[in-house]
Amino acid sequence: xxxxxxxxxxxxxxxxxxxxxxxxxxxxxxxxxxxxxxxxxxxxxxxxxxxxxxxxxxxxxxxxxxxxxxxxxxxxxxxxxxxxxxxxxxxxxxxxxxxxxxxxxxxxxxxxxxxxxxxxxxxxxxxxxxxxxxxxxxxxxxxxxxxxxxxxxxxxxxxxxxxxxxxxxxxxxxxxxxxxxxxxxxxxxxxxxxxxxxxxxxxxxxxxxxxxxxxxxxxxxxxxxxxxxxxxxxxxxxxxxxxxxxxxxxxxxxxxxxxxxxxxxxxxxxxxxxxxxxxxxxxxxxxxxxxxxxxxxxxxxxxxxxxxxxxxxxxxxxxxxxxxxxxxxxxxxxxxxxxxxxxxxxxxxxxxxxxxxxxxxxxxxxxxxxxxxxxxxxxxx
Ligand SMILES: Nc1ncnc2c1ncn2[C@@H]1O[C@H](COP(=O)(O)OP(=O)(O)OP(=O)(O)O)[C@@H](O)[C@H]1O
Ligand SMILES: O=P(O)(O)OC[C@H]1O[C@](O)(CO)[C@@H](O)[C@@H]1O
Numbered sequence: 001x002x003x004x005x006x007x008x009x010x011x012x013x014x015x016x017x018x019x020x021x022x023x024x025x026x027x028x029x030x031x032x033x034x035x036x037x038x039x040x041x042x043x044x045x046x047x048x049x050x051x052x053x054x055x056x057x058x059x060x061x062x063x064x065x066x067x068x069x070x071x072x073x074x075x076x077x078x079x080x081x082x083x084x085x086x087x088x089x090x091x092x093x094x095x096x097x098x099x100x101x102x103x104x105x106x107x108x109x110x111x112x113x114x115x116x117x118x119x120x121x122x123x124x125x126x127x128x129x130x131x132x133x134x135x136x137x138x139x140x141x142x143x144x145x146x147x148x149x150x151x152x153x154x155x156x157x158x159x160x161x162x163x164x165x166x167x168x169x170x171x172x173x174x175x176x177x178x179x180x181x182x183x184x185x186x187x188x189x190x191x192x193x194x195x196x197x198x199x200x201x202x203x204x205x206x207x208x209x210x211x212x213x214x215x216x217x218x219x220x221x222x223x224x225x226x227x228x229x230x231x232x233x234x235x236x237x238x239x240x241x242x243x244x245x246x247x248x249x250x251x252x253x254x255x256x257x258x259x260x261x262x263x264x265x266x267x268x269x270x271x272x273x274x275x276x277x278x279x280x281x282x283x284x285x286x287x288x289x290x291x292x293x294x295x296x297x298x299x300x301x302x303x304x305x306x307x308x309x310x311x312x313x314x315x316x317x318x319x320x321x322x323x324x325x326x327x328x329x330x331x332x333x334x335x336x337x338x339x340x341x342x343x344x345x346x347x348x349x350x351x352x353x354x355x356x357x358x359x360x361x362x363x364x365x366x367x368x369x370x371x372x373x374x375x376x377x378x379x380x381x
Pocket of ligand 2: 016140164165166208209210265311
């Protein structure tokens, strides 16, 4: 039997799956095997899979031997098809044909237990016992916070890779998955426009993005949606919703027949509301359009919550390229004997490594404002 590899690098995906995670896995594995001659272990199911494996071993020498044997006996696709395997030694074939596929072949998860120091300690112990030289974590804000804690609490090298469709990480211009999610939203808007035009309707589409409006505003800019409402504008009052409805009505008076309105899921309301923003806005708009004496009382408003449609699908070339660039930076940081832990980032369009907890790029907030202004000025109404 082949012996368990010396000083492998481990990689996991955590948080919401993001298109580009597979392209990143392929790149980290291929660069490891082809360029650096370092084996890569894929950890299934994010921190949850790591914690599960740590629990199974439970610090016991014979269980550790058994896990290593299981890994070496089930490398690559053989391990991937066995749902019981938490850790898989990746080979060339296991990352073949996955670059453009959404999701992640390793699986991802949210793991509440990872907030507990003793649980992270068990994960660190397992990685140390397996001789892992570095752990690469692809995920969003929360996953990278978990990675930062691992870096502080161990001597392992820990590298984070921003992967979230939310684009809510302010130290990087782009995270993996954003380009694809924007692409998908443009596709969705193009579909909704057909009905909006045919029925002369207002379509209110709710995008993902957590507390950030970046995904919605990028999608608005790229699709030409007439209106975009983001959390950065502050809570939406009744008056603000009426002002938006007035804007639509006034465009209709000038001969416009339809409108696509994007609202980011993070938009809050004043007074607070528990329903999805798309439905609240629909009700406010519909009430306004149907008021007594209104000029377009038959104007219909239809809400849609786009949901997980935005996370899946074919990865764009932009995300595949960013994934390769991030993987290259990750390897540089792993192999640099003087290099420290850190997160890959795109700054001034250059892939680089920044320390955990590094400050926000001031340009990020400015770029959001600039995008909003550009969208307004490009709008034909
Ligand atoms: N403060 C924390 N301490 C330790 N682990 C954390 C912390 N925050 C998050 N994590 C770990 O990271 C996982 C993913 O976090 P979260 O659900 O916030 O998603 P995310 O990484 O921000 O991705 P996405 O942007 O796609 O939602 C959590 O389930 C948990 O395991
Ligand atoms: O898939 P889940 O766990 O419902 O999470 C949804 C959340 O994850 C994201 O898709 C990515 O962070 C957010 O935009 C959204 O709020």
